[in-house]
Structure formats: structure tokens, C-alpha cells
Amino acid sequence: MSVLVYTESENNTYKKVAFEAVSYAKGIAEMLGTLVTAVAVNGGDSSQLGKYGADKVLEVSNEAYNKFNAETYASIVAEAAKQESANVVVLTSSANSKFMAPLVAVNLEAGYVANVTELPESTSPFKVTHSVFTNKAFASTEIKTDVKIIGLAKNAYGLKENQAAAAAETYTPNISENNGVEVVSVDKATDKVTIADAEIVVSGGRGLKGPENWGMIEELAETLGAATACSKPVSDMGWRPHSEHVGQTGKPVASNLYIAIGISGAIQHLAGINASKVKVVINTDEEAPFFKAADYGIVGDAFEFVPQLNEKLKAFKAQNA
């Protein structure tokens, strides 16, 4: 018996979601009275995983796995789960994790629940809470198979320190090569924070009038170390790239802080960003529905308040650095 957790990394550095997943895995392991094994593919400094409760780390290092391949990564996780007799496998909500999760589930004949927000309500029966209807509700779902796969929602459980040994072991999974899907090129801005990883997201809507006005949005994002995002019509009109479109039919946002500028707060927009912890709205219309969903707001003109906010934040950052 054990809890297996897949720990994601990029350029040999663990991502924050990896620490969150380990924290969560440790929580389940304590409920079950068992240990946490992490599995990492070309990962980072594994002692970092110990801080959040990894008892053991299976380290796979192989250049052939540098590019993510869902089938290969799923096989690695499934093999590790079998070797460790894992009864729970913890994955995350990153694009890669969501890609491989169904493959792991079929491989292990395991029930899989995505977007899990809390520790299991009970472990026998094994019941987990997860968000459904794009954050408009939560479901409590029983997983009935021997092995359970959990897709942890982003930024829901948080980081919990819980020192463990993180005993590193070289792991060479016995998997057959699969070249069915071959990556030919990757197009990724390396100097920008992604919406998926960002702690803060600055988002602009149709209220900004045109693409030429995004300079102040980008400046504010830079001051805050934030990712930039936009509402659907803004990407549909080509003011901003599709990759920035957030909401029910776009990317989900689960940041600590979401700043919505010139966005009305349509139900489809809110659904996608509701998992964010703190929401700030700047909008000229005090009747805009977004104010009902927000924590803080300024009823006012973006063209006046956004540059001011940026200047004051720069001063604040300089003082608090």
C-alpha cells in the first residue's frame, strides 16, 4: 500500500503544482496510514519534495523523455504505481497531467476523478469532493475501484510543509517505446508567466476598446509578475491571442489574485475564473455583474485607474522588496 504522486518539472526544476500534489498526497497517506512515493521524469532537486512529505522519490532520468509524450509518461506512472502497490495515484490539473490521466486510468483499471478540491471525505468508502459545472457546484463522488486516481485542482489544497525523507532511487521503468504521437515543434514563450502557473492574472475585456490599449495591461502584469488574459470577444476579434482567452470555453484560472479590467462578468466568464481566490474588478458601470462576484472593486475608468495602479504598485514593490 502507498500513495503515488506524479511530480511535474520543467528544465529540471520542480513546478509549484508538484509541491502542492505532494502536500495533498501526504494528507491522504496520513488518512490511510501509509507512505508517499513521488515519481519524477527528469525532475529537479528531489530533497525539495521531502519538505512537503515525499518519503521516497523514484527518479527517472532519460533524455528520450525530455519531450512530453502522454502515452510514455502514462506508462511510467502506471508502472511505478504497480511496483509500489499504490492504491491512490495523485495527478494535477496541468495540461500534461490532464492529457495523461485517462491513459493511466485505463492502464490501471482505476476510477479517475478530476478537479478534486479537498482531502477525501472518507477513505472507506473512498469519497472525494471535486468541482463540476465549471466551478458552479461541487460533487461528492465515490471511487469504487481498488486503485483510485485523483486529479488535484490547482491552488485548492495549497502547500503544506511536512518534512519526510525523500529517499531518492533511480527508477528505470520497463515500458515499450511509443512513437504514435511525435512532437515536431514547440512554440512557447519562455519569458512569460503562463496562465496555468501564475499566482496573479491581469485580464482585459471589451471595455478596453482596442488592442492598442493593452500596453497598460502588460505593464501592470509586469509590475505584478502576472500573466495576461482576456475575455472571449477580445480573442474572437483578434485583439489578443486565443491562448489568453479565459472562461468556461477558454482556459480555467485558479490564481491567488485575478484582476478584471473592462470585463462585464458574464456567467461564462465567471465560471472559468471563479476558482481564483481574490477577485478585483475595475469597471465604469457599477451595475456590471462582475461586482457581485468580486472581492474588491473600483467603479471607474480603466484608462484613469490602471496607469495609477501600476505607478503606485511599482512604488509599493520598491518599498517592500
Added chain:
Amino acid sequence: MKILVCISHVPDTTSKINFTDGDTKFDTNGVQFVINPNDEFGLTRAMWFKEKQGAQVHVVNVGGPETEPTLRKALAIGADEAIRINTPATDGFSVAKQLAAVVKEGGYDLVIGGRESIDYNGGMVPGMVAKIIGANFVNTCISLEIEGTDATAIREIDGGKETVKTALPLVVGGQKGLVEESDLRIPNMRGIMQARSKPLTVKDPVDANAETTAVSFKKPAPKGAVKLVDNVDDLIDLLHNEAKVI
């Protein structure tokens, strides 16, 4: 090329979400059901393959008789045939097993599903189908070209996109980008009339146990009122000292 588009029947995006029977069931009262938006992008791409490359397009849903209007809408948009597997869609794994059986029986080359359904947001059915039938799988697919049995797809990744080469048989989890919003088709009168006489076959399910069961639902706790400020100094102060997010 034979294409199967998996259609999930979901509440319209504007629906109010409520539950009945002691919070154990989704309340369908007054709810308008639609083709899952991600699936509609896939269906529209399938129509392109039909018109430009002579593909045959079938649509399938796993669900009760109440989903038939949604399948008829897919026929009105232009699919050639519809299949309904007559069993309630309870969990992703059992739905995937039903769909895998349809794919095997029908000999489909390409299966298009959505990245996720907007009701249960499982994001699992297409991947499971691919793994069960041993086909290639590309998720969060935003572009798809097929030449013979070769396929080139672009997939959205965190922070960007990547281009992949793969081959049929293939399953994709699609989303906006497969076609643009402006390419989506509203069924016209002629399409709706034709849809009435297109085949909609109801099939019995294969054996598949549910591996997960939703036992109850709840809505998020109501939100406190917004705090309005009229200057950025107060906002920064609140974000720093109260919310502690900067």
C-alpha cells in the same frame, strides 16, 4: 475516411445550476440542453473533412432518449448518421467503454471528442477511448489536418502550443481553434428537415460497471459583498494587508 464525433449533451452555458432529491440529482427543470461547446468545434471540423475530403461523419451519444434532440441538431448541422447508446451516462470510464465498442464495430478512422464536457468537466472520455482501442490520442487539439493516414495536429500546452505528427486511427480531444467561432453553423430549415429522415440508431449498451458514482452535490458558499474603493492606494492596502495577495 470514417469519422465518429462524440457528442455530450450538456446544459446551456447560461443555465442556473440547482440540485433536487436531497442534493443527489441535477435539476433539469427549465434547463436548455445543447451540444457540448467543445464537441461543436469538433463536429464543425468534421463537416470540413466531409465537404473537402469526402469523409463520412457519424455522431454518437451515450444517454437516454432525452438526448435525441441534441443528436438531431448534430444531424441538422450536417452529420450523416447518429447513434445513441441507450444507457445513462454515469461515469467517464463506462461511457468510454460504450464508445470504444461503437468505434470497434463501426471501423472508424478518426474519433473526435471534446477536451471536456462542461457539466462534469471530467476531461477523460476521449483519452480513455483511445487507450481502450489502442489508437493514437491528442488532447486539447486546436488544429487538425489529415492526409491519407497521416495526421498533423496542434495541441495547446500550458504557455503555448506544440505541433505533433501522428497517424490514423486517431482520437482527439478538441476545443475552440479546431475551427473558429465564426465557422460554427446554425442549422438552417433545410438541414433541420433533412435531419428528420437521417438514420438515428438506438443501440443497447455493452456491459460496463461504473467505477465512480456521484453521490451528492452542493453549491459554493454564497459570496460576501464586494468592497468598493475610490482610489488605488486603498486598493493596494487591502490587497496587501487584508487579502495578503501582494
